[in-house]
Amino acid sequence: MIVRFGYVAMSVMVSNASPSKTMTMASFNKIGDREAAIRKLERIAAENLHNTLRLLRHNLASQIKVYRFSSKLIPLATHGDLQDWNPFEVLTPSFEEVGDFVKKNKMRVSFHPDHFTVLSTPREDVLASSIRDLQHHKAMLDAMGLDATAKNNIHIGGAYGDKERSAERFIENFDTLTPDIQNRITLENDDKTFNALETLAVCKKTGLPMVLDIHHQWVNNEGEKPWELWKEILDTWKTPFAQADAPVTVPLAPKVHISSPKNEKDIRSHADGVELEPLLTFLREIATDTPALDVMIEAKRKDEALFGLMDAFKTFSGEGIEILDGASIRLHP
DNA sequence: ACCTGTCAAGTCTGG
DNA sequence: CCAGACTTGACAGGT
Numbered sequence: 001m002i003v004r005f006g007y008v009a010m011s012v013m014v015s016n017a018s019p020s021k022t023m024t025m026a027s028f029n030k031i032g033d034r035e036a037a038i039r040k041l042e043r044i045a046a047e048n049l050h051n052t053l054r055l056l057r058h059n060l061a062s063q064i065k066v067y068r069f070s071s072k073l074i075p076l077a078t079h080g081d082l083q084d085w086n087p088f089e090v091l092t093p094s095f096e097e098v099g100d101f102v103k104k105n106k107m108r109v110s111f112h113p114d115h116f117t118v119l120s121t122p123r124e125d126v127l128a129s130s131i132r133d134l135q136h137h138k139a140m141l142d143a144m145g146l147d148a149t150a151k152n153n154i155h156i157g158g159a160y161g162d163k164e165r166s167a168e169r170f171i172e173n174f175d176t177l178t179p180d181i182q183n184r185i186t187l188e189n190d191d192k193t194f195n196a197l198e199t200l201a202v203c204k205k206t207g208l209p210m211v212l213d214i215h216h217q218w219v220n221n222e223g224e225k226p227w228e229l230w231k232e233i234l235d236t237w238k239t240p241f242a243q244a245d246a247p248v249t250v251p252l253a254p255k256v257h258i259s260s261p262k263n264e265k266d267i268r269s270h271a272d273g274v275e276l277e278p279l280l281t282f283l284r285e286i287a288t289d290t291p292a293l294d295v296m297i298e299a300k301r302k303d304e305a306l307f308g309l310m311d312a313f314k315t316f317s318g319e320g321i322e323i324l325d326g327a328s329i330r331l332h333p
Numbered sequence: 334a335c336c337t338g339t340c341a342a343g344t345c346t347g348g
Numbered sequence: 349c350c351a352g353a354c355t356t357g358a359c360a361g362g363t
Contacts, residue, residue: 010357024340024359072357079341115355116342126343133342158344192354193344269355 001287004253004294004328005310006066006108011055011303019052020072025079038082042090045074049094056101063325064306065107066255066294068153071114071137078129078136092143099144108253108294110186111137111152118157120170127173134181141184149252153186153211156194156202163193167202174206183241188257191216191268196229200236207239213257214282215298219267227285234289253292256282259299272301276312284320287333 011017021044031037052069059067074087088095102109117130137152144150156170174182188211189199196217203210210233217226236242237254258279262269274297286293299305306327313321313329322330 018358020357022340022358026340027360070357076341081341114342115344118343121343123343129342160344 001283001290001331001333002292002324002328003283003331004066004108004292005297005306006064006068006294006327007297007299007303007306008068008112009070009302011058012301013303014055014058017051017054017058019048019055019070021048021051022072022075025076025081028076038085041075041082041085042087045077045087045091046094048073049091049098052098053101056098056105056107058303059107060105062303062307062327064303064327065105066109066296066327067107068110068112068296069140071111073140074136078133088139088143095140095143096145099146102144102146102150109146109150110255110296111140111150113137113152113154115155117154119154119173120157120160120166121173122160122169131177131181134177134185138181138184148180148183150184151186151209152184153188155188155190156199159193163198167194167198170202171205174208185241186211186255188213189216189220191219193220195220195222196226197222197224200229200232203236204232207241208236209239209242209252209254210236211255211257211296213259213298214279215257215259215261215270218278219261225285226282230286231289253294254290255294255296257296257298259297262300270298270300272299273305273308274299276309276316279309280316283331284333287331 009019023041023044028037031040056067076082077087113133117133118126119130121127121130134152141150156167159166185208187199187203187208189196196212200210212226212233214226234254238251242252258274260271260275261267262271297306297309310326314323317323320332324330
């Protein structure tokens, strides 16, 4: 099994390279001249995209091929007061530059629209803004010229006192989405509401690929071990939604998220780095069934945590682990 | 240079 | 019905 590692949004090693610079609505309004304020938003977005490209170059230098973009590339893009603004008129070349780099270097990229995207909601207004957010994320991937192998990962959402009904509502609402949005979505188990088993059930009904978050599964489960679900999770990556728009010959590798609890008191929060031991146990359990796996590291110290984990793997060299490059390993079952 | 409150957005709990 | 917690990086406004 070949395992590639990636990280999320920002680097703690490349300085002054935030891809998430923003502007509040209060300061937008304070500018007075609306056109000037919009130009400023566009400048910030261009800077975020420029920094994203800098991060991708840093990734390439370290052989990191898996990366999640910041969802805040364009400040206020989905804000209700700015719906007449089309940021892509000006920003498309910057998005293309990022997308070209991704394609040229065969990187796997994604977004994670944050927890305000809730397709399980009973509220019409919340559903509408959730769909708007998904459309926005799809539009950014389109502007980069990336096919549907680049996914938007989301959670099911709230339970509203009736989890079964809420899961059904997620499916009903998902069914109303256009296919080009649907086939960009992956579903992840969360740490409070929809556990891995419940998320898997929704994936089976919708045909969505499931991203297993091992940390979430550890704090929110029904007594199962994460690898006990793996064969079924693997199957969710063989559905049509897991494939690209364009004809593809190789299915997308499954993806998992890994992070470690911050401390004994606060087990949900993310620690600076990632503990090797639980991850290694999981990888050894699934290695036989899984030719390729991508692991997204969600640690507080971002890319530094990735390098720390790679160092930890090095001490297991010869024990069924082969270091392939700066960000990937081969694990022999 | 550093500190504190706030931010576009949603849900859940407790009062 | 409403305030506060949750959680996160970064702004905004202060010292």
